[in-house]
Amino acid sequence: MKWFITGANGQLGRCLQQTLESNSIEYAAYSKEEIDITDYSRVNDVIHRVKPDIVVNAAAYTNVDQAEIDQSAANAINHTGVANLANASKLINARFIHFSTDYVFSGESTKPWQVSDATNPVSKYGESKLAGELEVARIYPSNSLVIRTAWLYSPFGKNFYKTMLTKAVNSQEIVRVVNDQIGQPTNANDLAELTVRAISKKALPGIYHGTNSGTCSWFEFAKYIFEIAGEDAARVIPVRSSELTTKVERPKYSVLDNQKWSEIGILPLGPWKDSVQKVLPDIMLSLAK
Numbered sequence: 425m426k427w428f429i430t431g432a433n434g435q436l437g438r439c440l441q442q443t444l445e446s447n448s449i450e451y452a453a454y455s456k457e458e459i460d461i462t463d464y465s466r467v468n469d470v471i472h473r474v475k476p477d478i479v480v481n482a483a484a485y486t487n488v489d490q491a492e493i494d495q496s497a498a499n500a501i502n503h504t505g506v507a508n509l510a511n512a513s514k515l516i517n518a519r520f521i522h523f524s525t526d527y528v529f530s531g532e533s534t535k536p537w538q539v540s541d542a543t544n545p546v547s548k549y550g551e552s553k554l555a556g557e558l559e560v561a562r563i564y565p566s567n568s569l570v571i572r573t574a575w576l577y578s579p580f581g582k583n584f585y586k587t588m589l590t591k592a593v594n595s596q597e598i599v600r601v602v603n604d605q606i607g608q609p610t611n612a613n614d615l616a617e618l619t620v621r622a623i624s625k626k627a628l629p630g631i632y633h634g635t636n637s638g639t640c641s642w643f644e645f646a647k648y649i650f651e652i653a654g655e656d657a658a659r660v661i662p663v664r665s666s667e668l669t670t671k672v673e674r675p676k677y678s679v680l681d682n683q684k685w686s687e688i689g690i691l692p693l694g695p696w697k698d699s700v701q702k703v704l705p706d707i708m709l710s711l712a713k
């Protein structure tokens with residue numbers, strides 16, 4: 425079983441490689457410099473040469489604020505790039521796994537979003553990711569998995585956890601964090617392990633939700649990071665989204681229902697607090713680098 429990974433230097437790309445390595449699964453992983461997913465002929469050439477059984481797209485345009493300004497780049501990567509990979513995977517009959525986001529939903533809800541709920545993104549990033557999902561469903565529905573995730577963190581790249589931990593341990597700053605957006609902090613390593621489990625258990629094609637369980641606001645997430653780092657959590661102050669100058673609207677409630685995994689005999693991801701705590705030493709180390 426050979427895996428093929430795009431976006432190898434991203435958070436999820438790095439965690440997938442670690443997980444495959446620790447499971448002794450063969451893979452080939454490509455950074456943006458090695459394979460730009462917007463370039464169909466390059467994508468198709470390499471996939472045809474490598475002939476993987478599983479193609480995983482961990483590449484994405486993930487800057488939510490910048491996507492409002494640079495919609496064409498967001499669409500090229502999150503829409504056209506995904507279509508390129510789906511088409512190339514279909515030609516060699518490889519399973520295709522793609523990741524999407526809680527931001528495909530409007531956020532106007534008080535109960536967890538089901539995989540089948542109507543989508544209605546409120547940002548250009550969300551629109552571009554939804555367009556990618558729709559391409560997978562149009563081009564290669566028979567052999568593709570789309571896993572929607574949220575609020576990802578890892579020791580790699582930039583993320584909210586690393587930003588907050590840096591403020592907690594390297595400053596005495598007061599930190600203002602929004603308390604009116606509710607979601608699920610998700611450990612990219614847990615998601616990588618879930619992805620490998622999904623393939624080994626032959627999950628049926630379709631859309632899945634892959635987030636750690638439980639819910640919190642960004643404020644609660646930040647407070648918890650300060651607490652486990654042994655820093656003064658009173659330095660984290662809750663604010664409303666309307667009090668911040670931000671370029672883009674974000675869903676107010678984007679909690680995803682993960683029940684579908686249990687229905688097919690796969691253990692969903694565990695509580696967000698456990699995973700945040702588990703990865704603290706690695707994130708601490710990554711800050712020192």
Ligand SMILES: NC(=O)c1ccc[n+]([C@@H]2O[C@H](COP(=O)([O-])OP(=O)(O)OC[C@H]3O[C@@H](n4cnc5c(N)ncnc54)[C@H](OP(=O)(O)O)[C@@H]3O)[C@@H](O)[C@H]2O)c1
Binds near residue numbers: 459572573576577581
């Ligand atoms: N991060 C989150 O909080 C979050 C939340 C919900 C869903 N997701 C989804 O989860 C998946 C993984 O996210 P992540 O946090 O691991 O993202 P990430 O850390 O931003 O990694 C994405 C990777 O894709 C690369 N890339 C960008 N354009 C590319 C192109 N044209 N061709 C090939 N590679 C390209 C990036 O390279 P450069 O950095 O050099 O541009 C980066 O290495 C994505 O589908 C994302 O939409 C993420």
